[in-house]
Amino acid sequence: MLVFIIKKLANAAFVMLAVAFLAFLIFRLAGDPVDMMSTEQTTEADRELLREKLGLNDSFLVQYGRFVGNAAQGEFGISYRNGQDVLGLIAERFPATMELVIVATLLSLVIGLPLGVLTAIKRGRAYSELLQFGSIIGVSLPSFVVGILLILVFSVTLGMFPAFGRGDVVDLGWWSTGFLTKSGLLALVLPSISLSLYQVTLIMRLVRAEMLEVMRSDYVKFARARGISRYKIYFRHALRNCLMPVVTLTAMNIGTLIAFALITETVFQWPGMGMLFIQAVTFIDIPVMAAYLCIVAFIFVFLNTVVDITYALIDPRLRTAK
């Protein structure tokens, strides 16, 4: 078991090192940082001084090592655009994105689970087939299209929900939350729906497939033979055995949702780290881009590793797997 955990951790560390390498590569490929930080008046001597100060005269490997060391301590340097500390910029925007992602995840479970069970147990009925068909449409609609349509209907036409921004926020320490004010909650509605739609269809289809599989198993047939009520079988016995893959998918997709949130954030002008990233991309503000890449990949790898290890703790058969 210990060997398994160490292997998993080593693998995660390797992936993170590689991601850091990619982030570092962006710096090297996207041009000379001295050019970006200096103005017309900067003399050649000043440039050389800056070059020395930034450590650009060291070898490639030394620079990469320093980048990894700094990144591990949360040091991503200062933004080319406004000279602020990158980690501070991201930390400031982090709560906005996380609240959006958490609400979208909850929504996808609350809507996706019952729909999945429904389409499985009422298989063949018109409405369940329609839902199944609708799920393909849900997968096909890009999230920015969903966002635009929601804005068009609920903001422009009906005026029910705000189309941009986060509403009023309350600061709890460094975490600013929109959960505690009415305008904050109203502002969350449209973005979280548009972010969760894809995830809803994913969970619905997964639950449906798993339920159909479980319903064929012997213990369900046995429970039925014992005369246990249908709904008790569906929700007590069958659904429980479908939850494992759902939990895995949900945990693993949080990283993806954070990345996809950048599209939702752009549509709704949501002040999260995704919008910060897109602004950084348009200005080629590389420290911010690199930091965002590292943080998203870290969350992704972290959750994956946790899921893998938890799985192995629960199910001993998986411990020998590579």
Place this chain on the structure above:
Amino acid sequence: MTTTPTATHPSLIARIRKSDLWWSFTHSWSARIAAVLLILLIGSAFFAPLIAPQNPYDAAQLDMWKSELPPIWQSGGEWPYVLGTDTQGRDMLSVLLYGTRISVMIGFASVVLSLVIGLSLGLIAGYFGGIADNVLMRVGDVVLSIPTILIAILVSAVVRQMLPVGLREIGASAVLVLAITLSGWVQYARTVRAQTIIERGKEYVMAAKLLNVPKRRIMFHHILPNTLTPVLVAATLSFGMAILTEATLSFLGIGMPPGQPSLGTLIRIGNQYLFSGLWWMVIFPVVQLSLLVISVNLLGDWLRDALNPKLR
């Protein structure tokens, strides 16, 4: 007594009509609707220069006095601007057709390129195993640990930055193809690798080896055709994904420039006028893009079920 070759060897059409796949196709209404829709969409986009009322790239054909016209069924609409015009006086129908053309071409090119890269790497890794396999799997791990959209955004932003300024507009579509390819090749490589590992242990490969058939020939002529079924499904579904990724990048402003708009660029432009009542500038591209991706995905979904032996 002349026997045509078709008598002994049925023609291609006859063979298609007798196949299981064709049977399944004619019995799935969603697949048939999707196929008709897709042929219409791609066909009209392909022949855009012939059927579009206007060439939106030709500034001489644009008329600023005809800008912001609503669709023809609303008051103020004018023939031949069936779907209205945008703020620059471009005919919406024409930009839609040309935009679909760009979206489809970029999507198609990136699927083909990822197929070439993914198939070759997957075959090599699966056939030889060992170090090649290990390297591929580790690289795959890294690529898969970054969400695809993020890879596409970063590649597109960095590569564009590396290009000289004059080339950025012209090279935009090539940059997009590269970005989408780099974010999508891994799944092909993994699919083919898994399939190759199964195939390489089979007797026909053993026989070919004993006959001293060159390795490259075994890989590409014998194993590859047997791995293509899952790849075909993946390719169809990822064609839809590629179109979506392109649209997303263009929507975010790091894809096709407004001068040669794809569907995503059109939605980006229209989105700026969301609150000014020019709804036709955003709704039509949105509908066109959705129909395109939905029909591709419906076909992919049907293909996956039709080719799955367990579901027969």
